Amino acid sequence: MSAIEIVPIDRYLLLSTILFTIGVLGVLYRRNAIIIFMCIELMLNAVNLLLVAFSSYLSDSKGQVFVFFIMAVAAAEVAVGLAILMMVYRNSKSTDIDELNKLKW
């Protein structure tokens, strides 16, 4: 028996909201740029979970196809982002975002 027949969709909405907020908290809380990337992945996953939940509850497979596109975008984002991070580390020997303040006013 699957969850869609028993668990109300509000629970999934709540779960995704909490997961998204934890991602936001991580972005604000940490200084290491890699951890910040990981928290962005967490936020993307919260949205993915919500899309899958709506797709299942509405019996429409379009939501799940959207999740594939989000996965493709996430993979591209991580590849380019980590390459940028490598460049930053090569130049400043650190991944601390507070040291990247050359553009700060």
Added chain:
Amino acid sequence: MAASITTNLFYLLSFLVIMFACMVVITKNPVHSVLYLVLTFFTIAGHYVLLNAQFLAAVHVIVYAGAIMVLFLFIIMMLNLNDDTEKHKSIWLKATATIASGALLVVLVGAVKGSAELKTTKIFDSKIGLIEELGKTLFTDFLLPFELSSILLLSAMVGAVMLGKKDSN
């Protein structure tokens, strides 16, 4: 009986997802953070199985836990960040971050609770999570985005190689 098992499974998985996600933020060691994120992804895949999206659960484990997290671990290994080198923010900044995200949570939950009751279909089609139905949708309604995402991945690959290359001048 089956109903209560599924409900309990849902609550267990939700608890694990939130706990592991919090551990990602709290743990000081970046390697531990990555490993907790892998566990988060596995529990989210469990949620997908509960939601009758079996193919997506498999793809999720392969892409996220398999590919993206290995990339993260690889970068952490290359940059040699495996010890606790991160200087932490001041307690005031941490408190501000916690309060800000807590306020965001309150706003979002309020918006969810205040919205109209969500209509769901009465008869659930358990086949939509299977590869046949997904492939039909992907290659008919979403053919153009599918092709565009291939260009996106190609350009991301080229960009990553360009950025990762050492300067040769």
